[in-house]
Amino acid sequence: xxxxxxxxxxxxxxxxxxxxxxxxxxxxxxxxxxxxxxxxxxxxxxxxxxxxxxxxxxxxxxxxxxxxxxxxxxxxxxxxxxxxxxxxxxxxxxxxxxxxxxxxxxxxxxxxxxxxxxxxxxxxxxxxxxxxxxxxxxxxxxxxxxxxxxxxxxxxxxxxxxxxxxxxxxxxxxxxxxxxxxxxxxxxxxxxxxxxxxxxxxxxxxxxxxxxxxxxxxxxxxxxxxxxxxxxxxxxxxxxxxxxxxxxxxxxxxxxxxxxxxxxxxxxxxxxxxxxxxxxxxxxxxxxxxxxxxxxxxxxxxxxxxxxxxxxxxxxxxxxxxxxxxxxxxxxxxxxxxxxxxxxxxxxxxxxxxxxxxxxxxxxxxxxxxxxxxxxxxxxxxxxxxxxxxxxxxxxxxxxxx
Amino acid sequence: xxxxxxxxxxxxxxxxxxxxxxxxxxxxxxxxxxxxxxxxxxxxxxxxxxxxxxxxxxxxxxxxxxxxxxxxxxxxxxxxxxxxxxxxxxxxxxxxxxxxxxxxxxxxxxxxxxxxxxxxxxxxxxxxxxxxxxxxxxxxxxxxxxxxxxxxxxxxxxxxxxxxxxxxxxxxxxxxxxxxxxxxxxxxxxxxxxxxxxxxxxxxxxxxxxxxxxxxxxxxxxxxxxxxxxxxxxxxxxxxxxxxxxxxxxxxxxxxxxxxxxxxxxxxxxxxxxxxxxxxxxxxxxxxxxxxxxxxxxxxxxxxxxxxxxxxxxxxxxxxxxxxxxxxxxxxxxxxxxxxxxxxxxxxxxxxxxxxxxxxxxxxxxxxxxxxxxxxxxxxxxxxxxxxxxxxxxxxxxxxxx
Numbered sequence: 001x002x003x004x005x006x007x008x009x010x011x012x013x014x015x016x017x018x019x020x021x022x023x024x025x026x027x028x029x030x031x032x033x034x035x036x037x038x039x040x041x042x043x044x045x046x047x048x049x050x051x052x053x054x055x056x057x058x059x060x061x062x063x064x065x066x067x068x069x070x071x072x073x074x075x076x077x078x079x080x081x082x083x084x085x086x087x088x089x090x091x092x093x094x095x096x097x098x099x100x101x102x103x104x105x106x107x108x109x110x111x112x113x114x115x116x117x118x119x120x121x122x123x124x125x126x127x128x129x130x131x132x133x134x135x136x137x138x139x140x141x142x143x144x145x146x147x148x149x150x151x152x153x154x155x156x157x158x159x160x161x162x163x164x165x166x167x168x169x170x171x172x173x174x175x176x177x178x179x180x181x182x183x184x185x186x187x188x189x190x191x192x193x194x195x196x197x198x199x200x201x202x203x204x205x206x207x208x209x210x211x212x213x214x215x216x217x218x219x220x221x222x223x224x225x226x227x228x229x230x231x232x233x234x235x236x237x238x239x240x241x242x243x244x245x246x247x248x249x250x251x252x253x254x255x256x257x258x259x260x261x262x263x264x265x266x267x268x269x270x271x272x273x274x275x276x277x278x279x280x281x282x283x284x285x286x287x288x289x290x291x292x293x294x295x296x297x298x299x300x301x302x303x304x305x306x307x308x309x310x311x312x313x314x315x316x317x318x319x320x321x322x323x324x325x326x327x328x329x330x331x332x333x334x335x336x337x338x339x340x341x342x343x344x345x346x347x348x349x350x351x352x353x354x355x356x357x358x359x360x361x362x363x364x365x366x367x368x369x370x371x372x373x374x375x376x377x378x379x380x381x382x383x384x385x386x387x388x389x390x391x392x393x394x395x396x397x398x399x400x401x402x
Numbered sequence: 403x404x405x406x407x408x409x410x411x412x413x414x415x416x417x418x419x420x421x422x423x424x425x426x427x428x429x430x431x432x433x434x435x436x437x438x439x440x441x442x443x444x445x446x447x448x449x450x451x452x453x454x455x456x457x458x459x460x461x462x463x464x465x466x467x468x469x470x471x472x473x474x475x476x477x478x479x480x481x482x483x484x485x486x487x488x489x490x491x492x493x494x495x496x497x498x499x500x501x502x503x504x505x506x507x508x509x510x511x512x513x514x515x516x517x518x519x520x521x522x523x524x525x526x527x528x529x530x531x532x533x534x535x536x537x538x539x540x541x542x543x544x545x546x547x548x549x550x551x552x553x554x555x556x557x558x559x560x561x562x563x564x565x566x567x568x569x570x571x572x573x574x575x576x577x578x579x580x581x582x583x584x585x586x587x588x589x590x591x592x593x594x595x596x597x598x599x600x601x602x603x604x605x606x607x608x609x610x611x612x613x614x615x616x617x618x619x620x621x622x623x624x625x626x627x628x629x630x631x632x633x634x635x636x637x638x639x640x641x642x643x644x645x646x647x648x649x650x651x652x653x654x655x656x657x658x659x660x661x662x663x664x665x666x667x668x669x670x671x672x673x674x675x676x677x678x679x680x681x682x683x684x685x686x687x688x689x690x691x692x693x694x695x696x697x698x699x700x701x702x703x704x705x706x707x708x709x710x711x712x713x714x715x716x717x718x719x720x721x722x723x724x725x726x727x728x729x730x731x732x733x734x735x736x737x738x739x740x741x742x743x744x745x746x747x748x749x750x751x752x753x754x755x756x757x758x759x760x761x762x763x764x765x766x767x768x769x770x771x772x773x774x775x776x777x778x779x780x781x782x783x784x785x786x787x788x789x790x791x792x793x794x795x796x797x798x799x800x801x802x803x804x
Contacts, residue, residue, distance in 0.1 A: 016458045050479070054486060056418045062486035069497050070482035073475040077452070080472035084456060084464035095471050100546055121546070144502055144523070 002168035003126070004029055007039040007136065007158035012173055012232040013078050014044030016085075022232065023085040025173075026131060030091060035126045037165065039136040039158040040082055042074025050074060064109035068138075068148045072098070075135035075154075083133045094125050095133040099146070102164075103139030103157065108287075111150035112139060114157075114219075117164035126165075134161065152213020159216045163223035170225050172212060173232035178239035179204065179211050182255040182397045186390055191401065193253065195240045200253045201227075203345040203379040217241065252346040252355070252400040257393050259386060261291070261341050262314035263371070265306040266321060268331025278328055279305060279321065286320035288313045291341070292374040292383060302331075306372065308383060311337055339371065340389035343381040344396060356380050362399035368392050404570035405528070406431055409441040409538065409560035414575055414634040415480050416446030418487075424634065425487040427575075428533060432493060437528045439567065441538040441560040442484055444476025452476060466511035470540075470550045474500070477537035477556075485535045496527050497535040501548070504566075505541030505559065513552035514541060516559075519566035528567075536563065554615025561618045565625035572627050573640075574614060579633035580641035581606065581613055584657040584799045588792055593803060595655065597642045602655045603629075605747040605781045619643065654748040654757070654802040659795050661788060663693070664716035665741045665773065667708040668723060670733025680730055681707060681723065688722035690715045693743070694776040694785060704733075708774065710785060713739055741773065742791035745783040746798060758782050764801035770794050 006026065013019050022040075030036045041047075050070050054062050061067075079095035086093040102118030125132045136154025141147050149156055155172055162170035179201065182190040196204075198221035202214055211229055220227050220241065230238025269275050276295065283290055288309050296304040309317045314335050321333055344359055359380055363370060368391065372383035384392055408428065415421050424442075432438045443449075452472050456464050463469075481497035488495040504520030527534045538556025543549050551558055557574055564572035581603065584592040598606075600623035604616055613631055622629050622643065632640025671677050678697065685692055690711050698706040711719045716737050723735055746761055758775075761782055765772060770793065774785035786794055 016455075019459060053418075053479070053483060057421060057483055057486045058490040060490075062482075063489055066482045066485045066489065066497060069485070069499075070479060073478040073482075076475040076478065077455070077472060080464075080468045080475075081455060081459050083468045083471070084459045087465055087468065088460040088462075095468060097471075097548075146499075 001033045001035075003035040003037070003165060005037045005039065005158050005162040005165070005167045005170045006173065007154055007171065008041070008173045008232055009154065009175075010041040010044050010046070010078070011175060013040055013082060016081075019081055019085045020089075022082060022173075023089055025232070025235075026086065027089060027091055030131055035129075037122065037126070037132045037134060037161055037167070038082070039134050039154055039161065040075060040078045041136050041154040042071075043078045043081070046074040046077065047071060065145060068109045068112075068146050071148050072135070072138045072146045075137055079133045079135045086131055086133070091131055092129060093131040093133060095135075096121065096125070097135045098138035098157070099140035101132075101134040101161070103160070105139035105141055105147045105149070107141040107143065107145075107147065109145075109147055111287075112141065112147035114139060114149065114160045117160050119161075119164050122161065122165060149215075152216060155213045155216035156219060159219045159223075159225050159227070162225045163219065167225065169228060170220065171228045171230060171238075172216075173230060174211060175232065176211060176229075177231035177234060177236060178229055179241070179254070181253065181401045182393055183257065186257075187255070187394055187397045189401070190397065193239050194237075195242065196253060198241060198243060199378055200345050201241045203343065203376070204254050204256050212241070252344050254345050255393050255397045255400070256343050256345065257389050258341040258343070259389065260311045261308050261337075261339055261383070262311045262317075263306060263308050263336045263339050263383060264314060264317050264321075265304060265334045265336075266330050266332075267304045267334065268302045268329075269305060270329045271301045271303045275303070275328070276305060278324060282320045282324055283309075283317060286316050286323075288317045288320060290317075292372050292381065294372050308339070308341065308372070338386045339383050340386040340392075341381050341383050342389065342392045342396060343379050344400060345379045358399055359396055362395045363392055366391055366395035368395070403435045403437075405437040405439070405567060407439045407441065407560050407564040407567070407569045407572045408575065409556055409573065410443070410575045410634055411556065411577075412443040412446050412448070412480070413577060415442055415484060418483075421483055421487045422491075424484060424575075425491055427634070427637075428488065429491060429493055432533055437531075439524065439528070439534045439536060439563055439569070440484070441536050441556055441563065442477060442480045443538050443556040444473075445480045445483070448476040448479065449473060467547060470511045470514075470548050473550050474537070474540045474548045477539055481535045481537045488533055488535070493533055494531060495533040495535060497537075498523065498527070499537045500540030500559070501542035503534075503536040503563070505562070507541035507543055507549045507551070509543040509545065509547075509549065511547075511549055514543065514549035516541060516551065516562045519562050521563075521566050524563065524567060554617060557615045557618035558621060561621045561625075561627050561629070564627045565621065569627065571630060572622065573630045573632060574618075575632060575634035576613060577634065578613060578631075579636055579638060581631055581643070581656070583655065583803045584795055585659070588659075589657070589796055589799050591803070592799065595641050596639075597644065598655055600643060600645060601780055602747050603643045605745070605778075606656050606658050614643070654746050656747050657795050657799045657802070658745045658747065659791050660743040660745070661791065662713050663710050663741055663743050663785070664713045664719075665708060665710050665738045665785060666716065666719050666723075667706060667736045667738075668732050668734075669706045669736065670704045670731075671707060672731045673703050673705045677705075677730065678707060680726060684722045684726055685711075685719060688718050688725075690719045690722060692719075694774050694783060696774050710741070710743065710774065740788045741785050742788045742794075743783050743785055744791065744794045744798060745781050746802065747781045760801055761798055764797045765794060768793055768797035770797070
């Protein structure tokens, strides 16, 4: 007997047949005597369809508050349908919206952060032996307005429930059957891992491995929630993500590619103290997530600063810089979106100096030019031309993982 | 400067063009300095599409709780889209779900009754000079679960807000431009009324005139909310529904037809006291709404009782009677569904004895046989063969309203 939190994405509940498939997976665990809380996303293309409706009304983008009101209807549909399927199969069930399940968030509409999960209602339904189906991706702010958590929000919802309810396991069902050393659709000899640590998973997630959203992994690490990434279609064990993992034969845990990246260069800045602070402070105020940063050596009393951001934040980043016009001198800003970030991840990298050079050598052998480099204790990332990204992943994977 | 509540149905917001049409109607009143609260239903076919999805999961009908959870998503979509259109046109607006707008209901999922509208949030948004868009048809019960109000629920939502906020006017937008003396699609010389009293409107609604749901008229009467029924497409005055109306040249306010009626006859009952009580008490227990009742004069120590019920309750009515088998002697029960009820409605009818005979004469002249008759202070109804219903409406309308 355990408390298990399960999360199913939108494609897992895209039609009636899949809804029943998910219902059966849930009932299997319930029948064994477990308490089960399930987090679901909106069905298949529902969210995209809703976005289209909004764009038809206002192509410039409606307010984020109304957008959240609109989008939150998607999970309301999927939770009620899943609950109906479980009812039909003869098991007790209740669907709950984000706010009913106790999700209290801040007021950043469209990318709200969970402040707290008030578990009173969840606990009450579990005590009544109900299977509980919770709308992922959504919560309520202090004004009693609906908020959504942004991309990957349902993963975060699931982990937040698992943490607040002290669940024994949080299972994230996906269309892959676990975490691989590289994207198995791209790299034929990619290997599925049985276990991976939070930190390694975080680096893989941040680097564009789409299996798990990194906010959810961060939260799992913080509250020590054991995650399992597994297939919603096949019944077999997935990859466990936890604090300490067994020593595995290979140091490098994976190669990841991220195309959602733009490189922004500010050229001809005054070479005076405080320039970097002003820029990155302003970017933080504009909620831009800066990744790799490179500052050129000063010359002619000017310097250049280059950094990367997620593609969809490039426009905001430029606006942030331009808002500094009065206190910041520079010649020009340029944005390059035709770049990709390739990363290798593995614990203990910093004590193995040969790792970086081996990666760079593999790229050199494949004729790929490195534009920027960033390293941390457990990862090395390079920025390269987007066109070479798939070649680069194969080259690096071959060098390390064969 | 006034507080105006406006209600738009699903067809009024069925697509982006119509949403903007509605937005403009709202803004017109707001620009004049009025406070405006708008109640909307789900877009066009949304509710039917959601019902189809539910039937696909469970053809036997899912639980009403989950059905309400599902259906309430429909208005969530329409309110946010309408709010986006108003934003786009440059006016301040907030959309609110039923529970956010303070709708507290009982727990009859699928046909909940409003217990109270907590107006705190509505008042706050009005004080900030926001146009407020409220999801009709929905509320929250004491368990914090979503409920829906059943057929015509959005009209009731609008009247409830108007009553609780002491609005100056509650405008119900429909696809007709007011209340007519007969169905204008059937009777070519039907006349639109400028004003009608609550009681007359109630009788018309109960008699099958589909313009306004009678729960909403009952509530308007109870709280003395002035209603206006008007067209969502054309800009012109509609029909005002209120307590006292101006004396008009004609006593009769309208002719209505109701095809949703079945005649049930119990033949050969013992002519002893208590028979009628036993029958109608049992029908009430079976929740059958009995309308016209006719009892024959006793003969050979037996009598017949005939009554009408809504068509869809005929089966239940027969079951109710049959359950009395042990304590009630009768020869047979017959059910006739090929009947229609034609009614004329107008205040002060009881003091004008000529009205009934004029109606009967018109039917006689048209060669229509009257099966049953029922009268009240403000209406006269006759039951006739369903095939003659349209002829009967025209004949009666011509007699009184030309």
